[in-house]
Amino acid sequence: MxxxxxxxxxxxxxxxxxxxxxxxxxxxxxxxxxxxxxxxxxxxxxxxxxxxxxxxxxxxxxxxxxxxxxxxxxxxxxxxxxxxxxxxxxxxxxxxxxxxxxxxxxxxxxxxxxxxxxxxxxxxxxxxxPLTLLTAWEGLVDNAKVKPGQNVLVQGGAGGVGHMVVQLAKAMGANVWATGSTAKQSLIAQLGATPLDYTALSAQEIVNNCTSGQGFDIVYDTVGGQVLQDSLGMTRHYGHITSCAAFGEHNLAVSSLRCATLSGVFVLMPMLSGEARAHHGEILEAATRLIEEGKIHxxxxxxxxxxxxxxxxxxxxxxxxxxxxxxxxxx
Structure with missing residues (x-):
């Protein structure tokens, strides 16, 4: 060598x-x-x-x-x-x-x-x-504990993390919707989610159209900023909002009034701190099985x-x- x-x-x-x-x-x-x-x-x-x-x-x-x-x-x-x-x-x-x-x-x-x-x-x-799948898993599985039959909204479903969240949620048996631009609607559909054009629909229209106004069980935000702020009001009562882009200041009142849980994902933490590194290896082992089964690509x-x-x-x-x-x- x-x-x-x-x-x-x-x-x-x-x-x-x-x-x-x-x-x-x-x-x-x-x-x-x-x-x-x-x-x-x-x-x-x-x-x-x-x-x-x-x-x-x-x-x-x-x-x-x-x-x-x-x-x-x-x-x-x-x-x-x-x-x-x-x-x-x-x-x-x-x-x-x-x-x-x-x-x-x-x-x-x-x-x-x-x-x-x-x-x-x-x-x-x-x-x-690795980075995108690990980020998706930590937010969706570790934090929100997604279950079969739940309604999941992915904000930014055609992005790096978003396209993994969509596929992982589908693999876990959830019903999945995902926002994206007009040009990304077909890709989102190919990934397995119902596409939602954020340029044409408001947050409340999405909640009304997809959940009869009740809100989603889980909202996974990959965008941050105003999209995360809007996401705080899109869960059902006792729902879960998780974000890998929560780096700004937000008013949590609307989520608090829903008794919703808000959690953040910082996927670099195990590398930076040395903590929980083995869990990253375990997640990737599980991902390998899902990929070999054709559920994620x-x-x-x-x-x-x-x-x-x-x-x-x-x-x-x-x-x-x-x-x-x-x-x-x-x-």
């Missing part, structure tokens, strides 16, 4: 460039595996970190960015029993604080953050899943980017031109 690897390094926030450098291949420590990275998924948090707009997740520079990854284990550290050399794995594994990201040929990764890659997905497809942008084009991949996410998930080919 090579002793040196190619990696992209961010040296200054707001730089419109990465520096391509040669680093020593890391060693798998206790509880880690060394992964040869085949693909790196790009999420909005990646370009926000690059621009210095994510103070809660900033790495110390110079740093290798890249949050999602898929690859093959090439070495196993002490105490590791879950994985063997040659296993294909995927996970949300780095690119924040002191954790090396996936814009490199190799990474030493905490095994708790990994799961075996679904056998029916390519490396590119697998790298598109990622929507991956058709464009191919390599390490030399990583900045272009970031721009594709940043400018909104991406077809949900952008992936950078490493291998």
């Amino acid at each position: 090579n002793t040196m690897m190619t990696a992209l390094v961010l040296e200054n926030f707001a730089d419109e460039q990465f520096s391509q450098v040669q680093y020593p291949v890391p060693t798998a420590g206790a509880g880690q595996v060394l992964v040869r990275i085949h693909a790196s998924g790009v999420n909005p948090i990646d370009y926000k970190i690059r621009l210095g707009e994510a103070p809660y997740a900033m790495p110390e520079l110079p740093a290798v960015l890249g949050t999602d990854m898929a690859g093959v284990t090439v070495a196993v550290g002490d105490g590791v029993e879950r994985f063997n050399v040659g296993d294909e794995v995927y996970g949300l594994t780095g690119g924040v604080r002191g954790l090396q990201g996936s814009l490199a040929q190799y990474a030493a990764v905490d095994v708790d953050l990994l799961a075996l890659k679904p056998r029916n997905l390519s490396m590119r497809e697998a790298a598109a899943i 990622p929507v991956v942008d058709i464009r191919h980017f390599n390490l030399d084009q990583a900045l272009d991949a970031h721009h594709a996410v940043q400018d909104g031109s991406a077809s949900i998930k952008v992936v950078i080919d490493i291998e």
